[in-house]
Amino acid sequence: MNYIEGCRTWVSDKTILKLAKALKLDAYQLLLPKYGTQNGGSYISREGILRLKQTIEKVFDEILR
Numbered sequence: 097m098n099y100i101e102g103c104r105t106w107v108s109d110k111t112i113l114k115l116a117k118a119l120k121l122d123a124y125q126l127l128l129p130k131y132g133t134q135n136g137g138s139y140i141s142r143e144g145i146l147r148l149k150q151t152i153e154k155v156f157d158e159i160l161r
Contacts, residue, residue, distance in 0.1 A: 109159045124152040 099105040107115070116123040128145060 109156055113156070122149070123156060124149040127152055 112123050116126055
């Protein structure tokens with residue numbers, strides 16, 4: 097986890113799905129920037145999040161076929 101969080105390694109699609117399941121999240125949520133502007137987080141609109149979610153789900157579906 098330290099290497100992933102520190103951007104020293106990337107994870108496979110299967111690992112992202114396993115992490116999401118363990119954390120009880122949708123996989124796309126692990127790939128989102130911080131929401132809002134507190135503590136230096138990036139801002140992304142609700143519409144932007146929904147578009148990103150759709151794109152990520154489409155890519156995962158294509159990979160897992």
